[in-house]
Amino acid sequence: MATTSVLLPGEQIPPSDLPPTKKGTLTLGPNLRHLPPSTILTTTSGSLHTDPKKAALWIDAPHGRYQPSVGDLVVAQIHHGSTDTYHCALTPHTAYALLGQLAFEGANKKTRPKLESGDLVYARVKTASKWEDVEIECFNSSTGKADGLGPLKGGMVFNISPAFARRLMMGTDKEGRSKGGVVVLEEVGEKVKFEVAVGRNGRVWVDSGNVAATLVVGRLLMGCDEKGWSVEEQRREIETCLRPMF
Amino acid sequence: MPPTLTLHPLHRADGSATHTTPLFTILAAANGPLEVSRRDELPEEAAIEVNVRPCSGVGGPRERWMEGVITSLLKSLVLVNMYPRTLVQVTLQVTKEPGMGGLKRAVKDVALLAGLGNAAFAALVDAGVALGGTMVVGLGVAREGEVVVEPGEKELLGCGSVHAVAWGMRGEMLMAESAGRFGVEEWEGVAGRLRGDAMGAIKNDEEDGDDVMDGEVGQKEPWLRQALGESVRDAGAWRETG
Numbered sequence: 404m405a406t407t408s409v410l411l412p413g414e415q416i417p418p419s420d421l422p423p424t425k426k427g428t429l430t431l432g433p434n435l436r437h438l439p440p441s442t443i444l445t446t447t448s449g450s451l452h453t454d455p456k457k458a459a460l461w462i463d464a465p466h467g468r469y470q471p472s473v474g475d476l477v478v479a480q481i482h483h484g485s486t487d488t489y490h491c492a493l494t495p496h497t498a499y500a501l502l503g504q505l506a507f508e509g510a511n512k513k514t515r516p517k518l519e520s521g522d523l524v525y526a527r528v529k530t531a532s533k534w535e536d537v538e539i540e541c542f543n544s545s546t547g548k549a550d551g552l553g554p555l556k557g558g559m560v561f562n563i564s565p566a567f568a569r570r571l572m573m574g575t576d577k578e579g580r581s582k583g584g585v586v587v588l589e590e591v592g593e594k595v596k597f598e599v600a601v602g603r604n605g606r607v608w609v610d611s612g613n614v615a616a617t618l619v620v621g622r623l624l625m626g627c628d629e630k631g632w633s634v635e636e637q638r639r640e641i642e643t644c645l646r647p648m649f
Numbered sequence: 650m651p652p653t654l655t656l657h658p659l660h661r662a663d664g665s666a667t668h669t670t671p672l673f674t675i676l677a678a679a680n681g682p683l684e685v686s687r688r689d690e691l692p693e694e695a696a697i698e699v700n701v702r703p704c705s706g707v708g709g710p711r712e713r714w715m716e717g718v719i720t721s722l723l724k725s726l727v728l729v730n731m732y733p734r735t736l737v738q739v740t741l742q743v744t745k746e747p748g749m750g751g752l753k754r755a756v757k758d759v760a761l762l763a764g765l766g767n768a769a770f771a772a773l774v775d776a777g778v779a780l781g782g783t784m785v786v787g788l789g790v791a792r793e794g795e796v797v798v799e800p801g802e803k804e805l806l807g808c809g810s811v812h813a814v815a816w817g818m819r820g821e822m823l824m825a826e827s828a829g830r831f832g833v834e835e836w837e838g839v840a841g842r843l844r845g846d847a848m849g850a851i852k853n854d855e856e857d858g859d860d861v862m863d864g865e866v867g868q869k870e871p872w873l874r875q876a877l878g879e880s881v882r883d884a885g886a887w888r889e890t891g
Contacts, residue, residue, distance in 0.1 A: 409878035411851060412774060413782030413818055434777070436728075446728060446779035448877045450885055465884030467777025468663045468681065496683045497735075533733055566884065584887040629660065631886065 409450055410462065416443040420451060424458040432461025433470075469494050469565045469604040471531040476552075476572070478560065478602030479539060481522045489518060491526075491539065493604045498536060502526060506540040508549035516554050523555040523608060525600045555600060558610025561621035565605040567628040572601050586634055587623045590641050594649070595620070619644050650799070651850070652767065654876035656775045664776025667744075668768035670788075671801045672760055674745035677768035679776040681737035689736065694729035696736050701765065704743040711758055719765055722786075722815055722824045726770070728779040737778055739769045747802040755828040756811050760800075762826055763788035763813040774877060783818040785850045785873055787843030791835040796842050812839045816847035850874070 410416070421429065421443070431437060434447045445451075449462040471477070471493060479491035482499055490499035502524065504515055518524070526539040541552040563571075570583030581589065588599060597611030597620055609620045623644060627637055652670045659665035662678040669675075682695060689696045699719045701712040719741070727737060743761065766786035773780060789798045790808035797804045805811065810829030817823050827836065850873040 409874075409881045411783045411818070411874060411877060412780035434779070436779075446731075446781075447777050448774050449881050463881075463885065464777040465881055466657055466664055466775050470682075496680070498684050533731065570887065631883070633887070 409448060410445045411448050412445055414445050416445070416451065416460070420453070420460075422453040422455045422458050422460060426458075428458065430457060430459035432459055434462035434464050435460065463566075465566060466564065468497075471500070471528045471537045471604075473528055473531050475528045475603040476601070477526055477528060477539065477604045478555070478600055478606040478608050479524050479526050479604075480560075481518045481520050481524065483520050484518065491524065493537070493539075500528075500537040500539050502539050502541065506542060506544075507553060508542045508547065510542075518554060523560060525552050525555055525602070525608070527552060555608050555610075557612075558598070558608050559614075559617050559621060560606050560608050561625055563605050563607055563624060563628045565603065567624075568601055568603050568605050568607065571607070571624075572603065581634075584634060585627060586637050587620070587627055587641065590638060591620055591623065591645070594645055615648065619648070651870065651872035652764075652799075654767070654771055654873070656771060656876065656880040662772075662776075664772045664774070664778070666768055666771035666775055668764055668771060669745075670764055670799065672747050672805070673743060673764040675764045675768040676742045676744050677765075677772035678740045678742075679738070679769070679772035679778065681776060681778055682732040682735035683738060685734060685736035690734050691729075693733055695727065695732035695734075697723050697727060697729070698736060698738045699723065699769065700738075700740045702740070702742045704746045711754065715758065715762060715765060718762060718824065718826060719769055722766055722784075723769060723773070725823050726780055726782060726784060726817075727773065728781050731779045737773075739772060741765050741768060747805075752802075752806060753828070756805060756808070759811045759813050759826050759828045760788055760805060762786070762824075766813070766815055766824065771876070775880065783851050783873070784815050784823055785847035786813055786815040786824065787846050788813050789839040789843050791829075791831055791839055794835075796839050798839075798842055798846055810835065812836065812843070814840050814843045816844050818851055820844065820848070 436444050436446055445462055447464045449464040452463055453460045477493055479493055482490045482492050487504050489502040491502050493500050507516055524541055526541050529538040529540045531537050543550050570585050573583035576582050595611060595616045597609055600608040607624055609617050611617045652668060655667045657665055658667050659678055662680055664679040666677050685696050697720050699716045701708055701715045763786045770784055789796055790800045790804055790811045792808045810831035812827045815824035850871055852871050
């Protein structure tokens with residue numbers, strides 16, 4: 404992954420920075436637009452990232468509202484239900500996403516989860532388009548399996564920035580180091596047992612059966628997001644937070 | 650002295666910015682795309698709502714007029730077709746204004762417009778709203794045949810006319826508001842000077858650092874590019890350390 408200098412909105416990506424392609428097609432990620440025939444412009448300020456293997460390029464913007472895109476995992480809150488769908492909030496003050504009442508693992512008319520307003524679900528974005536409502540689902544529609552999705556019971560939700568949620572979901576590289584530079588979940592997980600669901604919409608759900616431990620995890624994540632701790636600082640904060648618990 | 654720009658002072662808003670000049674300090678918050686009320690909904694594009702809050706008291710007709718000017722300025726910049734049937738909301742709060750002894754309200758309002766435009770633009774960039782380009786709103790006064798850009802309170806008090814002009818990155822004029830008595834030559838002098846300054850604020854030092862600048866451009870550092878770049882670098886700092 405190559406990083407270049409910061410671009411301002413409306414600037415053209417220099418042709419020399421475009422990744423090489425075999426098929427002659429490029430994949431444009433977030434915050435880029437294509438003006439035919441061959442101009443690629445930025446739509447916000449950020450740093451350009453390219454993936455030569457996939458011939459993809461995108462702009463990483465530091466802040467901003469979550470925009471749903473197909474395949475994203477989100478933590479959604481049920482707002483209200485209607486005859487065959489639930490209306491769920493992904494981000495505040497935006498139109499509700501639709502979740503089918505039968506879009507759960509093994510659900511049929513008799514055995515479907517009864518969700519109240521305020522309940523949480525971990526879901527995947529099924530369709531996202533600027534012209535119609537966003538649809539989400541809690542199972543893999545090709546296999547019918549839940550794949551870890553479904554209603555979230557107990558626990559607490561913490562708000563983080565969408566960019567930090569992306570870092571949390573980056574996973575680890577071959578040597579087991581976190582690609583996103585966040586070690587909170589792994590390091591706390593060695594001492595305390597807890598479940599976690601990270602939503603790309605800037606929400607993270609934590610449950611450890613005990614309120615104190617849940618709060619420690621949530622507040623460490625929020626602190627790491629707001630204060631931008633490095634890996635060393637994260638380890639130090641984890642140490643100070645966990646000491647009184649043992 | 651170039652204006653100072655701080656990005657993301659408010660962490661609950663999608664995007665925010667503080668813009669400080671010798672005259673005004675403005676705090677801007679941008680949110681969007683949001684759900685729009687049925688009355689304001691546009692089927693093909695995003696509606697833009699601008700709220701201007703004065704330093705003290707509640708807004709009146711002058712603030713409504715400024716909201717209108719800033720709305721049409723932002724409409725030419727935001728890619729409204731990317732967010733149909735939504736709302737992009739910008740709130741601009743004046744937090745510091747000069748003690749306006751003997752200053753005409755019309756002059757003050759035009760001077761304020763420049764700050765409002767820059768603050769609103771920076772907040773939209775911070776909010777990640779899709780924009781068609783970059784712009785800078787410059788403020789200049791004409792005073793007995795000479796041009797003063799970035800005027801302080803003293804220059805504003807004795808001026809013949811005051812001009813706020815918004816220039817886009819490709820040299821297009823997006824807004825021009827003036828107050829006072831002036832002729833075409835004076836206006837052209839101020840607008841040309843502000844254009845040079847606007848291009849200087851967003852120029853890329855890395856590309857043409859060694860070039861000899863043509864007098865008016867290039868004396869100042871590109872303050873807008875630096876402020877926006879700093880915010881991006883801060884947010885990407887984890888890549889280097891991690």
